[in-house]
Amino acid sequence: MTAFLIGAAERAALAAGQPAVVAPPGMLGLESLPMAVLRPVQGVLRQDGASDGPAEPLPAGLRPLAILAADAAGAAELAAGLPPGLPQVTGSNPLPGLLALAMQALAAAEATRLRLQAAAAGQPAARQQVIDLPPAPMAPPPPARVTQHLGRPAEGLCGLALHLAAVQASAASLLRVRLLAAGRVLGAWTVPGSALAPGWLALDLPEPAPPGAAEAVLEVAAEVAPNETLQLSAAGAGPLAPLALRAETAAPHHLALPRHFDWAARDLPAPAAGLALPVPEAAWAAAVVEGAESRMVAAGGEAPRMLLELEPGGTAQLRLPSLPPGATDLALAELACRLGDATGLQVALTAGPESGPARDSGWRIPDATGALRIALPLPAGLGGALLLGLALRNRGTAALTVEVSALALMAGAAGAPRRLLPEPGLRTPGLAPQPARLSVPLPGAAPAPLAEVPPAASGLPGPPPRAATTQPPLAGGEAGGPLPPPAPATTPMTLAAPMPVLAAEMPPGGSDFQDIKLHQHTANADGSYRHLDLGLTGLVSAAGVWREVRLKLFDRRGTVGLEFRRIKGWPNMFETWPKGGSDQFGPYYRLETEATAEAMAKLTSPQDRAMMAALLEVLPALVRRAARLAGLPPEEQEGWGERGRVLASAVEASRPVAPRGVTVGPG
Known part of the structure; x- marks a missing residue:
């Protein structure tokens, strides 16, 4: 069966966190459910009564809560067009099954909260050794490839250790290790010979293996370059003796930052809420x-x-x-x-x-x-x-x-996995560290002069821009420049301080985004109005993470502005919807180069101001890329980038100036 598409409005609601289930056409009694009910209509998942708007593929990261059907056959028919692994609730009364799923989701959320809390406190959970097979003296070396059943469920395993008898190898030799359960890869490690030494080699999982009764299976392969040695230890003298091995378990909220870990090989899904290691x-x-x-x-x-x-x-x-x-x-x-x-x-x-x-x-x-x-x-x-x-x-x-x-x-902080690159031999902790990347002068060093710092487009409460002074620089930043003068101690700082921009595509304060999608480019015949309607995923800054944002940047007879809509098809981006206008399409909020301070004052939530600051920081690069997607010539692409810079500068200029030590905000 061909995979279902999903209506654009339904996809936006699902991405914004609205719970939804999928049910077959004609299934009755679902009107009282406190969630959206999606049904396939000519191969497209839509809510009851929805119009035939645009449809798109269902992204892999967006999953309905469950499949509802009268019987198993109906559930299987729906499951064939949906992402694998969705729970199925059958019968005429789905409420008990949905309640059980909700309780499971709450338990999972609580486990995530506990592990993040433990990581933030710097207090990893205690580890308990459950397998200890020491190396046998004078035992013959095991073969280069070994598959070893551990005789216990994988659940809770947080780390393994293998004993190496002899190592004389370079990065050309590799030790590959995989931990499996029921055919799924729970962890994989690739360690170059240059990072190995005789003795115990610790291999950590980022988090303990998930619940399940499947037995843990270890696969070990030593790939040795010519004239090099990479030899593991056995725990016995016989031909079927197991590897010398240690294994540990930990509670679900235990976290670790594993070395030599192959994230791409792991079958477990990426954490949705982020994992602090x-x-x-x-x-x-x-x-x-x-x-x-x-x-x-x-x-x-x-x-x-x-x-x-x-x-x-x-x-x-x-x-x-x-x-x-x-x-x-x-x-x-x-x-x-x-x-x-x-x-x-x-x-x-x-x-x-x-x-x-x-x-x-x-x-x-x-x-x-x-x-x-x-x-x-x-x-x-x-x-x-x-x-x-x-x-x-x-x-x-x-x-x-x-x-x-x-x-x-x-x-997983930005809601999308980072693209993994091939890992060369990693440095081992304890070796001489790399040369310093920070160049803050030590006491007594002569500070370098600070070049004038252009204003940042944060639009958040903070001090007004100040004239350049002589300050010690912090070199090595992606923008490659020194830091601005410090703010008064009474001033709340939510985002990173501004830095000069050398690369046109890189925002200065560290804000970034994962990807964009161009919805529309419009320009009227006389050039008096034009806009770019686009969405972006994974907007991330030092102040937070926003999974999905949509905006319209327009130029109306020289007035540049951003428009946000509170209508179907647009994600729910604001914590508190700012007061704006309304037209035949629904409510909107606009931030323009005219009456900028008044518009910023309507952002009453600190989180909404932080989102706007991050968005304004990436705006020039964002709209320049959208113009490329629209197929516009290079000079028009740069024109859109300039419009983004003009609006960001107008927001910065709208901040009221206050005496030193006085906190000011947008209205």
Whole structure:
């Protein structure tokens, strides 16, 4: 059977989070369900009474809650045109089955909340060893390829360890390991010979294996280059002796950042809510700190946390050894000022590949409690290794004690998997770290002059643009420029500080998006009106993640603006719908180069202002790409990019100017 299409309005509602079920035509008694009921109409899933609007394929990431049918045959007929694995509820009364599914969804959501909470607190769950097969002395080496049944369900397994008897190998030799259950790949690792050494090799899963009674099966293959040695240990002397092996289990909310992990080979779906993977302890042990006294502290069974002591006027750098980025797309840092005046503290987070430009967050300041949380989207196209670092400076007159309570990488933050690139040999924690990417001068170094920083189009509450001064630069950012002057300590900062833009396609403050879709390009005959109607997925910034956004950028006789609609076919983007106008098509909200401050004042939710700031930051590159999709010539593409810049500049210019130390906002 051909896969069902879905109506554009129904797809938008599903993407916005509206629960929906699929039922056959003619099934009665579903009117009271508190969810949308989709039925196939000539091969297109539509709600009852919906008009014959445009249809499109059902994206793989969008799944209805369940299939409803009177019997198993009817459910199977619907399932043939839908994504695999959807639950089926049969019978004339679907409410009990739907209630059970809802309870399962709540349990899964609670498990996700617990594991994210544990990661943010830097307190990984305890691991319990369930298999311990030590190497047998003088045992003959096992064959190069081994399939070993572990004799227990895979459920809960969080890590394995293999014992290597002898290694004399380069990156040309590979050790490949897969963990399976019922034919599904729960984890896969590819380790180059250059990263191996005799002894135990730990192989972690990002999260414990999901529930199920299927037995865990381990597949190990050693691919040895000529004149090299890669030899595993056996746990016995006989020809059928198992491999020397250890295995551990953990609770569902245990998280780890696995090395040498092959994310693309895993059969499990990508996490929808994002998975925060804390930096492993081995990386903390190999961290390099300059410009501050550092020590690791822990209470009870907590994961160790780093304390940094900064002298007055001091500047420090924390550099971690290279980490495997895998499918992650966001870096997270949580800090707290434990002793001293937090108003003098400034922190910047940087992330980037071993070779190539990094991206930084700009200088950030703690809140009134001394806490600071920084989220930084990772640069696209990361290869085999990622470098994370922190820069800190104390602008106060007394010493500060700062706790780095959490550093983590988020997988699935933008709602779409990162494109994985081939991984060359990764550096092993404990080896000499890469040269510093942060160039904040140490105390006593002469600061470099700061070039004038163009205003950022954030439109959020914050200080007005200030004249350039002499400040220490934080080099290595993707924009390649220094940081702006610090904001007053009383000013709330939600997004990264602005930085100069060198690459026309790269927004300066770290905001990014996954993909766009052009809905319409229109221009009238005399050129007095034109617009681009487009949608984008995976809008991500340091302030949040928005799975789907739709907008219309228009030019009406020189007035440039954005238009958002509250109608069918448009996602529900705003936390609080801003007051706007209405016409025959329904309510709308417009942000134009005229009356800009009044329009911004209608954004009453901090999250909505953060979304608008991220959108304005990517707007020039976004509409330039949409113009390319519309087939417009290069000069018109640049014209649309310029319209985006004009609107962003108008928003920035509309912010009221206040004296230093006074917080102002949009209305």
